Amino acid sequence: MAKREGTPTSPEPKRNEEPSELLRELVAHLRQNRTQLREEWVVRITETRLLTAMTKEEIFAEATSVYDSYVEALETEAFEALQAYARNLSERIIPRGVETHEVVGIVLLLRDVLARSLFAKYQNDFKKLNRILDAYEPAANRIANTVAVGFVQERERVIRQQQEAIRELSTPVLQVRERLLILPIIGVIDPQRARQLTEQLLRGIRTNRAKVVVIDITGVAAMDVTVANHLVQTVEASRLLGATVIVTGLSPEIAQTLVTIGVDLGKMNTVGDLQGGIEQAERLLGYKVERLAEPRSA
Amino acid sequence: MSAGEIRVAINSDQDIVSARQKGRVMANELGFSSGDATLIATAISELARNIVSYARKGQITLKMLNGLNRQGIAVIASDDGPGIADIRQALRDGFSTSGSLGLGLPGVRRLMDEFDITSQPGRGTVVAVKKWRQ
Amino acid sequence: MEVPILKQGSVLIATFQAALSDADLNQLRMGLVQQVVKFRSRAVIVDVTAMDVMDSFASRTLREISHMIRLRGAETVIVGIQPEVAFAMVQLGLTLEGVATALDLEEGLAYLNEKFKTTN
Numbered sequence: 001m002a003k004r005e006g007t008p009t010s011p012e013p014k015r016n017e018e019p020s021e022l023l024r025e026l027v028a029h030l031r032q033n034r035t036q037l038r039e040e041w042v043v044r045i046t047e048t049r050l051l052t053a054m055t056k057e058e059i060f061a062e063a064t065s066v067y068d069s070y071v072e073a074l075e076t077e078a079f080e081a082l083q084a085y086a087r088n089l090s091e092r093i094i095p096r097g098v099e100t101h102e103v104v105g106i107v108l109l110l111r112d113v114l115a116r117s118l119f120a121k122y123q124n125d126f127k128k129l130n131r132i133l134d135a136y137e138p139a140a141n142r143i144a145n146t147v148a149v150g151f152v153q154e155r156e157r158v159i160r161q162q163q164e165a166i167r168e169l170s171t172p173v174l175q176v177r178e179r180l181l182i183l184p185i186i187g188v189i190d191p192q193r194a195r196q197l198t199e200q201l202l203r204g205i206r207t208n209r210a211k212v213v214v215i216d217i218t219g220v221a222a223m224d225v226t227v228a229n230h231l232v233q234t235v236e237a238s239r240l241l242g243a244t245v246i247v248t249g250l251s252p253e254i255a256q257t258l259v260t261i262g263v264d265l266g267k268m269n270t271v272g273d274l275q276g277g278i279e280q281a282e283r284l285l286g287y288k289v290e291r292l293a294e295p296r297s298a
Numbered sequence: 299m300s301a302g303e304i305r306v307a308i309n310s311d312q313d314i315v316s317a318r319q320k321g322r323v324m325a326n327e328l329g330f331s332s333g334d335a336t337l338i339a340t341a342i343s344e345l346a347r348n349i350v351s352y353a354r355k356g357q358i359t360l361k362m363l364n365g366l367n368r369q370g371i372a373v374i375a376s377d378d379g380p381g382i383a384d385i386r387q388a389l390r391d392g393f394s395t396s397g398s399l400g401l402g403l404p405g406v407r408r409l410m411d412e413f414d415i416t417s418q419p420g421r422g423t424v425v426a427v428k429k430w431r432q
Numbered sequence: 433m434e435v436p437i438l439k440q441g442s443v444l445i446a447t448f449q450a451a452l453s454d455a456d457l458n459q460l461r462m463g464l465v466q467q468v469v470k471f472r473s474r475a476v477i478v479d480v481t482a483m484d485v486m487d488s489f490a491s492r493t494l495r496e497i498s499h500m501i502r503l504r505g506a507e508t509v510i511v512g513i514q515p516e517v518a519f520a521m522v523q524l525g526l527t528l529e530g531v532a533t534a535l536d537l538e539e540g541l542a543y544l545n546e547k548f549k550t551t552n
Contacts, residue, residue, distance in 0.1 A: 153367060156367070199333055199515070199516075199519060202515035202516075202518060202519060203515050205515070205535070206514075206515050206535065209535060209539070211535075211539075233519075233522040233523065236522045236527045237515075237518040237519055237521070237522045238518075239527075239533060240510075240513045240518040240521060240522070240527070240528060240533050241513060241518055241533070241535055242511070242533050242534035242535040242539055242543075243535070311453050311454035311455060312453050312455075314453070314454070314487075315451045315452075315453055318485055319451065322484070332516060333515075333516040333519060336484065336485065336514075336516040336517060336520050337516075337519075337520050337523065339484065339485045340485050340486070340487055340517075340520040340521075340523075340524065343485050344487055344488060344524065347487060347488065347489060402488055402524060402525075404525075405488075405523060405524035405526075406524075408523045408524070409523050
């Protein structure tokens with residue numbers, strides 16, 4: 001239990017204490033008793049079996065910085081700084097496998113440990129205890145909230161990053177020959193994926209120094225106007241990078257969509273199927289193309 | 299920690315470059331990808347250009363946005379110029395048109411996530427656009 | 433702002449800087465045409481690798497440069513447009529239609545070589 005230190009509470013409390021004065025007194029108490037309170041908190045963290053992914057030393061190190069940030073947030077009420085700290089902390093501990101309930105858990109434990117030390121300190125002055133708690137509780141709850149939100153934000157950011165990586169892997173831009181890229185598109189494309197594909201392709205053109213790109217949309221059932229527009233923009237942007245685009249596998253439905261948005265199909269390089277598109281591309285690149293005789297069916 | 303809001307006076311074509319460079323810096327600070335920062339800088343350039351071309355002077359305000367779960371940037375282009383008589387016409391989007399005709403507002407709208415415009419003949423114009431970090 | 437213009441045989445190579453103002457672009461347009469006349473160049477390569485933003489004015493200027501230089505019987509190739517810049521340009525509907533483009537200086541020269549070979 002925390003020792004009562006500092007000036008003993010007077011039986012006759014001051015009548016007009018400002019909340020900020022109370023907070024200052026509270027912060028001073030938390031700083032004075034830092035060592036014991038932090039120790040007590042770490043004990044309770046271990047008892048409750050939180051942060052099991054971390055070693056004792058790591059818990060102690062993080063506990064120290066969390067404690068100090070907690071007290072500083074109480075003092076300065078600078079919650080933006082606390083949120084930035086929380087995201088930073090999360091960035092460190094998420095890869096260690098720490099979960100949301102653990103982070104919320106330890107912050108609530110700290111809140112409780114500190115609250116109990118206040119009960120102990122002001123136990124002889126009920127009125128003052130009430131006033132101190134009036135100042136402490138909203139601030140402490142806001143801290144718990146801020147840290148939890150910061151952690152969750154960071155977690156969501158990591159998940160989005162992983163999703164992005166998965167999306168990139170699932171639609172590779174393939175280099176089949178020197179200066180020739182193929183982008184086979186399969187399935188449903190939403191505008192966000194379309195935009196991502198365009199950016200990936202443009203980067204690929206630059207990296208691979210591609211002069212011809214074959215975009216195969218045989219596997220695409222339908223395209224709304226927005227996505228069709230993305231396709232057109234992809235063709236135009238590729239040209240700005242010096243690459244010619246051949247679109248293959250254009251279904252009659254998609255052709256119609258393109259015409260609807262004002263695309264002159266005569267100006268767009270289209271070939272019926274992927275094989276034909278690759279041959280066309282090779283011709284453009286100066287390769288001699290010879291189609292082998294069709295195998296006789298048995 | 300830098301300013302959450304920056305105002306750039308737009309009086310000449312030099313200010314166009316200045317505004318978009320500041321926009322890029324702010325976008326980088328907000329953690330936007332390089333590609334998105336380019337989109338934002340390009341939008342700023344077009345909006346500033348409209349001010350110079352049609353109103354001769356005005357202001358671009360760049361604001362850092364702190365949403366509930368996301369961050370973003372707001373660009374507000376305001377001027378006391380002649381205003382736009384037919385906003386619907388100005389926003390008409392022909393997908394396959396080549397740019398550099400008129401105000402290029404449909405293009406600016408495509409570059410950003412949110413787009414808002416207030417304008418009346420004789421009352422100037424305010425265009426407010428936002429982009430959020432993905 | 434000074435834009436370096438190099439002469440490589442019958443080709444002029446102009447390297448655009450990052451933060452060119454409208455006034456700079458206007459000067460460049462006139463300057464390039466003068467140089468083409470002075471050196472009787474057959475082609476101009478405009479390298480925009482350093483341009484981090486290409487807006488409607490820059491795009492229009494490049495098209496005008498290409499047009500004016502063609503009137504002098506020379507070819508223009510724009511090289512070095514960055515992927516992100518290209519993406520932003522097409523969102524704005526700026527396609528540099530009618531102007532030849534290539535990935536970079538090396539590709540631009542290769543393109544001109546091909547073109548001059550076939551037209552000779």
